Amino acid sequence: MNHFFVFNGRRIKKAFFLTVAAILSVAVIWVEKNNLSVFAPHPPAAVYNVPTDRKVIALTFDISWGEKRAEPIIEVLKAKNVQNVTFFLSSPWSKAHPDLVKKIAESGYEIGSHGHKHDNYSQYSDEEIRRQITIADGILREATGKSPTLIRLPNGDFDKRVLRIADELNYKVIQWDTDSLDWKNPGVDTIVNRVVESAHEGDIVLLHASDSSKQTHEALPVIIDQLRAKGYEFVTVSQLINQTETKSKVVQDRSAWNELASPYFI
Numbered sequence: 016m017n018h019f020f021v022f023n024g025r026r027i028k029k030a031f032f033l034t035v036a037a038i039l040s041v042a043v044i045w046v047e048k049n050n051l052s053v054f055a056p057h058p059p060a061a062v063y064n065v066p067t068d069r070k071v072i073a074l075t076f077d078i079s080w081g082e083k084r085a086e087p088i089i090e091v092l093k094a095k096n097v098q099n100v101t102f103f104l105s106s107p108w109s110k111a112h113p114d115l116v117k118k119i120a121e122s123g124y125e126i127g128s129h130g131h132k133h134d135n136y137s138q139y140s141d142e143e144i145r146r147q148i149t150i151a152d153g154i155l156r157e158a159t160g161k162s163p164t165l166i167r168l169p170n171g172d173f174d175k176r177v178l179r180i181a182d183e184l185n186y187k188v189i190q191w192d193t194d195s196l197d198w199k200n201p202g203v204d205t206i207v208n209r210v211v212e213s214a215h216e217g218d219i220v221l222l223h224a225s226d227s228s229k230q231t232h233e234a235l236p237v238i239i240d241q242l243r244a245k246g247y248e249f250v251t252v253s254q255l256i257n258q259t260e261t262k263s264k265v266v267q268d269r270s271a272w273n274e275l276a277s278p279y280f281i
Contacts, residue, residue, distance in 0.1 A: 059182035061173065064192040065217040065255050070246045073219045073255045074238075075191065077167060079105040079133050081226025085115050088224045088232050089122060095239045101252040102224070103129040103167040103189075106154035116158045125251040127165035127189065128155055135172040144180045152184070165189050165252055189252055191221035197231045198223050206234035211241045219252060 074097070078085055092100060102119050104126055109116045120126060130136065131151040136144050148166065156162045166186040168177060173188060181188050193213040197206045210220055222231055239249075250258070 059178040061188040061190045063190045067217040071250045072247045073252045074100045076222050076224040077103045078224045083226045085224045091235045099251045101125040103127045105129040106131045106151035109158045120159045128163045130169045133169040137174040191219045193220045197228045203234045207237045
């Protein structure tokens with residue numbers, strides 16, 4: 016007996032394309048399964064630099080103790096007509112040296128928080144992290160008339176919890192891409208070379224104005240001159256962030272950046 020089968024070409028074509036589309040969809044999902052999180056909101060992250068084509072750079076100074084180094088650094092900045100820098104001030108230092116805080120503020124320099132107790136906040140409970148940042152905020156607000164919006168954690172230490180809590184308190188966590196290591200007092204030429212050779216567009220440079228950094232004020236004029244000779248313009252950290260969309264290096268846990276940790280008390 017002969018059997019005849021009649022096929023509907025249009026239905027076959029439709030089924031074929033639906034099958035191919037389903038296979039492709041499954042393949043895409045499989046390949047991209049580890050990247051689906053890009054559609055979710057990004058968690059808070061620390062800012063190390065801001066990618067930009069402009070030759071702009073942010074000089075930053077941490078201060079936690081002493082009264083001998085801040086003023087000479089301010090005088091160098093004024094003499095070199097550098098108006099845009101950022102100082103990160105610890106709250107105990109700010110409370111003990113209101114005149115220096117006032118001088119920094121009146122000079123027009125940006126002020127960020129360097130926290131309260133100089134310790135690794137990643138070792139604290141959520142409640143204590145919040146308390147340390149909040150205490151510092153109150154002291155700096157009283158000293159300067161406004162709350163900072165930037166914070167550099169003591170020792171550059173943080174984890175995801177610290178980032179989250181800082182973000183909840185309306186702070187951006189600021190790190191650095193170029194570390195002068197001036198706290199080691201390795202010599203003026205060494206400090207200058209470390210900064211100038213590592214500097215790049217959108218860079219954040221770490222310097223110190225605590226008494227432990229005895230050579231910074233001597234290296235600073237040379238750093239400024241050499242960076243200007245390379246065509247760099249000095250901006251505050253906020254100006255650096257705001258001048259372009261922040262697509263900076265993202266690090267959500269300080270342990271991923273341990274090679275740059277410094278066991279200093281500054």
